[in-house]
Amino acid sequence: MTPHVRALRMVNFRGYADETALFAPGLNIAVGENAQGKTNLLEAISFALTGSSPRTSTDAETVRWDEDFTRVEGRIALGSDDGERSVAVGYAPGQKKRLTVDGASAKSLADYAAGGAGARVVTFFPDDIRIVKGAPSDRREFLDTLLSSLRPSYARAVGEYAKAVQQRNQLLRRIRDGFSSGKTLETWDRKVVELGTRLLEGRAGAIPPLDENFKRSMRALYGPEKAAVGYSYSATPEDYSEALKNAHSADVERGTTSVGPHRDDFEVSLDGVDLNIYGSQGQQRLATLALKFAARDHVRSETGEDPILLMDDVMSELDERRRDYLAEYFLESAQAIVSTTNLEYFEEGVIGRARVIRIYGGTISDTTSGGAGESGVG
Secondary structure, three states, X not given: OOOEEEEEEEEEEOOEEEEEEEOOXXXXXXXXXXXXXXXXXXXXXXXXXXXXXXXXXXXXXXXXXXXXXXXXXXXXXXXXOOOEEXXXXXXXXXXXXXXXXXXXXXXXXXXXXXXXXXXXXXXXXXXXXXXXXXXXXXXXXXXXXXXXXXXXXXXXXXXXXXXXXXXXXXXXXXXXXOOOOHHHHHHHHHHXXXXXXXXXXXXXXXXXXXXXXXXXXXXXXOOOOOEEEEEEOOOOOOOHHHHHXXXXXHHHHHOOOOOOHHHOEEEEEEOOEEHHHHOOHHHHHHHHHHHHXXXXXXXXXXXXXXXXXXXXXXXXXXXXXXXXXXXXXXXXXXXXXXXXXXHHHOOHHHHOXXXXXEEEOXXXXXXXXXXXXXXXXX
């Protein structure tokens, strides 16, 4: 058995004052009306397992209103013979975030997020459609988050590269304004290329398997149309250094770095059509979901373990065939925690094999294993 969450305690997290939820392997269904805390529960699980929120980069937003800290604690079953791991993430505005594993401080956020907590996660929230529909930065973030969950060194390179580009941009503006010499660019060029090449090589290695996994997921979710993921370089690893040098004049004029992985993109297409530009809302949503499943397959192939799936409101807007497919997909996963407003999206036989978690007003009101015959939300 691969890792899964057994229990989660949330203290002052979003709308939760102090609540505990219990989970089982396989499918867990969090059911409740809108604005009752389902999305916050999934966010809290990700917060506990990665040290960060998948919904905001501002940790203060996760702290319950009128409280001065938040803390999320989790118990992770590591496998058939490996026992259990206790993790906790605590945050108070103005203070450093605290991450602990079995009571000891985590080495770093990068190590914690890349399996240090005992399990990895793949999340889906409705706003994630921006990966397909939104700006190139949204797609880069998706790719970098996936690769960072596999290797702490990649996560560190992402952060260091962003700082190096920022420093180079500041220097470019100083050169443009006559406060620095153009010769000083060479040092920052070397640093940017060194770090940027790590990102380019990591992404280049991930795109082919991601493309294959995406094709398979889209066939299951959408149909036989040819789907693809293709990376678009501003400069390949081989010509990166020369391209950056050739862009000196233009970069100085604009005061910004025009070449490198921070300028790259990847295209998500269906039958050769770019879904970012021409895809319908339904196609973009299914493609986003297929990308998440492709990420799950990539994590499994790289680590030998299934990541935990956290899927928010994933069954709405789908027809019955796709709902049935997803239900079986989740049941066969090591662990999937899926939120919904309506149990009727799941057949009785599926509900009977799942753990049902009822949420009302920021309270975990009932947890049952199975529940055949239940439907809807009272």
